[in-house]
Amino acid sequence: KKNPVAATADKVAETVRNAMGTGNEIPGSPGPQAPSVEEPTEPRGPLPPKPDQRGPDTYSPTGQKTGAPQDKVAQAGEYLTTAQGARLYDTDHSLKAGPRGPVLLQDHHLREKITHFDHERIPERVVHARGAAAHGVFQGYGTAEGISKAAFLGKDVETPVFVRFSTVLGSRGSADTVRDTRGFATKFYTSEGVFDLVGNNIPVFFIQDAIKFPDVIHAGKPHPDREIPQAQSAHDTFWDFVTLHTEATHHTMWNMSDRGIPRSYRMMEGFGVHTFRLVNAEGATTLVKFHWKPKLGVHSLVWEEAQITAGMDPDFHRRDLADAIEAGAYPQWELGVQTFPDTDDQMFQGIDLLDPTKIVPEELAPVQPVGLLTLNANPSNFFAETEQVAFHVGHLVPGIDVTNDPLLQGRLFSYLDTQITRLGGPNFGQLPINRTHAPVNDMLRDGMHQTAVHRGVAPYRPNSLDGGCPFLAGADTGAYIEVPADVPAGRKVRDAAASFDDHFTQPRLFWLSMTPTEREHIVSAYTFELNKCYEQAIKERALLVLANIDADLCAQVAAGLGLPAPEPTAALTDPQPSPALSQLGDSWPLDGRIIGIVTAPDQGLDGVREVRQAVLDAGMVPLVIAPTGGEVGTGDETVTAQRTFATARSTEFDAILVAGAPAPGADAYGARDAKVDDAVAGAAGIDPRVLLMLTEAYRHGKALGAWAGGAAALEAAGIAGGAPGVVTADSAGTVLEQVRELLARHRAWNRFIPAV
Numbered sequence: 008k009k010n011p012v013a014a015t016a017d018k019v020a021e022t023v024r025n026a027m028g029t030g031n032e033i034p035g036s037p038g039p040q041a042p043s044v045e046e047p048t049e050p051r052g053p054l055p056p057k058p059d060q061r062g063p064d065t066y067s068p069t070g071q072k073t074g075a076p077q078d079k080v081a082q083a084g085e086y087l088t089t090a091q092g093a094r095l096y097d098t099d100h101s102l103k104a105g106p107r108g109p110v111l112l113q114d115h116h117l118r119e120k121i122t123h124f125d126h127e128r129i130p131e132r133v134v135h136a137r138g139a140a141a142h143g144v145f146q147g148y149g150t151a152e153g154i155s156k157a158a159f160l161g162k163d164v165e166t167p168v169f170v171r172f173s174t175v176l177g178s179r180g181s182a183d184t185v186r187d188t189r190g191f192a193t194k195f196y197t198s199e200g201v202f203d204l205v206g207n208n209i210p211v212f213f214i215q216d217a218i219k220f221p222d223v224i225h226a227g228k229p230h231p232d233r234e235i236p237q238a239q240s241a242h243d244t245f246w247d248f249v250t251l252h253t254e255a256t257h258h259t260m261w262n263m264s265d266r267g268i269p270r271s272y273r274m275m276e277g278f279g280v281h282t283f284r285l286v287n288a289e290g291a292t293t294l295v296k297f298h299w300k301p302k303l304g305v306h307s308l309v310w311e312e313a314q315i316t317a318g319m320d321p322d323f324h325r326r327d328l329a330d331a332i333e334a335g336a337y338p339q340w341e342l343g344v345q346t347f348p349d350t351d352d353q354m355f356q357g358i359d360l361l362d363p364t365k366i367v368p369e370e371l372a373p374v375q376p377v378g379l380l381t382l383n384a385n386p387s388n389f390f391a392e393t394e395q396v397a398f399h400v401g402h403l404v405p406g407i408d409v410t411n412d413p414l415l416q417g418r419l420f421s422y423l424d425t426q427i428t429r430l431g432g433p434n435f436g437q438l439p440i441n442r443t444h445a446p447v448n449d450m451l452r453d454g455m456h457q458t459a460v461h462r463g464v465a466p467y468r469p470n471s472l473d474g475g476c477p478f479l480a481g482a483d484t485g486a487y488i489e490v491p492a493d494v495p496a497g498r499k500v501r502d503a504a505a506s507f508d509d510h511f512t513q514p515r516l517f518w519l520s521m522t523p524t525e526r527e528h529i530v531s532a533y534t535f536e537l538n539k540c541y542e543q544a545i546k547e548r549a550l551l552v553l554a555n556i557d558a559d560l561c562a563q564v565a566a567g568l569g570l571p572a573p574e575p576t577a578a579l580t581d582p583q584p585s586p587a588l589s590q591l592g593d594s595w596p597l598d599g600r601i602i603g604i605v606t607a608p609d610q611g612l613d614g615v616r617e618v619r620q621a622v623l624d625a626g627m628v629p630l631v632i633a634p635t636g637g638e639v640g641t642g643d644e645t646v647t648a649q650r651t652f653a654t655a656r657s658t659e660f661d662a663i664l665v666a667g668a669p670a671p672g673a674d675a676y677g678a679r680d681a682k683v684d685d686a687v688a689g690a691a692g693i694d695p696r697v698l699l700m701l702t703e704a705y706r707h708g709k710a711l712g713a714w715a716g717g718a719a720a721l722e723a724a725g726i727a728g729g730a731p732g733v734v735t736a737d738s739a740g741t742v743l744e745q746v747r748e749l750l751a752r753h754r755a756w757n758r759f760i761p762a763v
């Protein structure tokens with residue numbers, strides 16, 4: 008009997024021969040018939056895009072709605088074609104001089120296919136290269152109408168948005184859970200043009216002047232000689248920079264706090280960082296800082312968990328966002344503003360509003376909600392949308408203007424400049440994801456990748472050939488008019504205001520506002536990162552910086568580095584702490600939280616199915632973990648396992664429920680048939696991966712619950728039943744109820760620090 012693979016290959020070869028012919032056909036004869044290659048499925052028409060995933064509507068230069076490129080759906084039509092639309096009969100064999108002969112240069116399909124592939128990659132973003140995004144909608148509350156005339160802030164106005172989250176330092180393929188700042192960039196497709204709010208999850212920045220941006224990024228990126236470490240701040244050049252530029256102290260402190268390792272993009276705050284100027288219909292101005300407040304609360308990973316996850320699931324945040332949206336657990340944020348009078352000095356209670364290394368504590372200027380963001384659709388194509396989206400702080404709409412913050416001023420130049428290289432010319436605004444939903448009528452012409460077919464002969468204004476149009480708008484017809492703010496007079500200097508010199512009061516404010524748990528995390532982060540540095544002088548300089556923030560912080564980090572704690576070089580100030588900066592101490596919704604359920608099917612599945620359903624009903628995600636995949640259990644009592652002991656790791660779960668004490672599986676020690684010493688197998692005879700899962704989850708402050716045989720597994724892992732955050736009870740239902748309460752507070756920190 009003939010090998011089926013060889014038979015298929017023969018058939019394909021025959022098809023090619025038929026199609027190519029022998030070369031001896033009589034000219035003018037019909038030639039070989041079109042081959043009838045068997046298709047694995049019937050040819051079918053394109054799947055329509057989901058309505059909520061369509062790209063923005065497109066307009067011609069004169070404002071006419073056009074059909075393209077909505078129909079650019081992959082595999083549109085019945086037949087595979089070349090880029091020019093010629094139908095193809097074979098895309099798996101290059102055109103050869105005989106089946107064993109050399110490939111012919113005339114094979115256009117081969118050259119077109121490979122040439123296009125050769126150019127599939129574009130340069131990654133110079134910063135924020137690693138990201139994930141989603142579509143959504145923004146709904147204005149109307150509460151900002153008194154301070155801004157922006158139409159999208161109006162009551163119940165709905166505006167489509169696209170949001171891209173990112174890390175800053177790593178390259179496109181780097182891990183999600185590294186310690187870093189996160190980007191939080193939102194494109195509002197408003198009726199008055201695109202407004203981009205290009206923010207971060209940290210409200211301050213490393214530097215006060217854009218001219219230092221290349222320096223801080225060169226220092227944070229991998230070392231230029233070996234290109235290591237990837238996506239890390241724990242290395243000499245980063246710490247060299249931030250200790251030499253003490254204005255970076257505040258942002259660095261946030262990075263070393265739990266904010267540097269978010270649990271999920273869905274659980275991060277976002278900040279516009281700079282102060283912006285809003286203007287209302289009467290022309291009155293207000294200075295504001297933008298805030299995004301997540302409905303799910305602000306939560307973080309713990310450092311060991313973040314490191315393990317970087318290996319176990321480098322796509323952790325990307326997956327989390329996409330899974331939540333797909334499951335209908337749409338993440339939401341409220342947009343809010345802190346408002347300040349637009350005074351000549353642009354100071355608020357002694358805080359310089361133009362200094363991007365300073366916050367204004369919420370206790371001094373509360374965040375006032377102005378609208379709601381809901382992310383409700385995943386991108387259809389990562390490259391077309393997430394990769395090609397181009398944000399710009401200069402994309403503004405009437406009602407929102409910039410200030411003189413020197414960091415913001417530099418950004419106003421940088422984004423378009425970098426995008427011209429990254430997206431290959433000046434026409435990337437025509438890409439579906441970047442296209443405004445407002446009618447466009449510009450006089451920008453030609454250039455690489457021009458896709459508009461502009462008509463007319465007079466792309467200049469005024470003209471007497473194309474009817475003299477277009478007209479210029481005024482304030483009453485929706486023109487974007489810059490606020491005629493006064494420019495402070497003075498000399499031309501390379502300098503900054505004296506108020507930019509205070510680099511330590513606010514890092515101290517942050518430190519003083521933290522709970523004991525959060526402070527402990529900050530100390531550990533500094534100690535970890537500085538212990539990764541090779542240069543002694545850098546560690547010593549870092550301690551000098553810490554001495555100017557807080558003696559206790561400095562002493563603890565110094566102890567971890569094995570170095571003496573230096574004295575401060577300046578008198579410490581005593582700012583009022585801001586409780587709003589702490590992440591802990593509240594309860595939050597549980598939507599989309601992941602619950603692992605450890606089972607030992609041979610001991611029965613008491614309560615597993617019920618508890619699984621209860622987790623689902625509570626809007627969370629249950630993942631059953633068993634020795635094997637598929638249907639586990641016997642008789643009527645079976646359940647589907649989503650994870651096995653080999654594929655599960657504690658870091659995937661927000662809480663773990665234990666329904667049994669499984670014996671070591673055959674694959675528990677790496678090799679299926681390995682003979683394992685009794686001592687290694689563990690005294691209790693429980694699968695070591697389950698024990699690892701439980702001890703890790705315990706160490707990471709996660710809620711644990713057990714019933715039936717599960718209590719024995721906890722005990723074998725050395726976890727006492729009554730320990731904080733550990734629940735044991737007879738019924739699965741009771742256990743879940745208590746675990747939910749624990750989870751609403753995110754972690755059981757009192758396991759380690761009783762004061763919390």
Ligand code: HDE
Binds near residue numbers: 132190218421423425
């Ligand atoms: Fe950016 N930043 N940035 N940045 N930034 C870029 O633009 C830049 C800064 C932020 O998902 C680049 O298209 C300068 C602060 C986000 O596509 C580049 C300075 C904040 C993103 C650039 C800053 C940000 C970027 C790289 C100092 C928070 C990702 C690719 C003056 C308020 C946007 C690109 C996305 C991306 C320049 C500082 C946020 C090079 C010169 C402060 C979220 O143009």
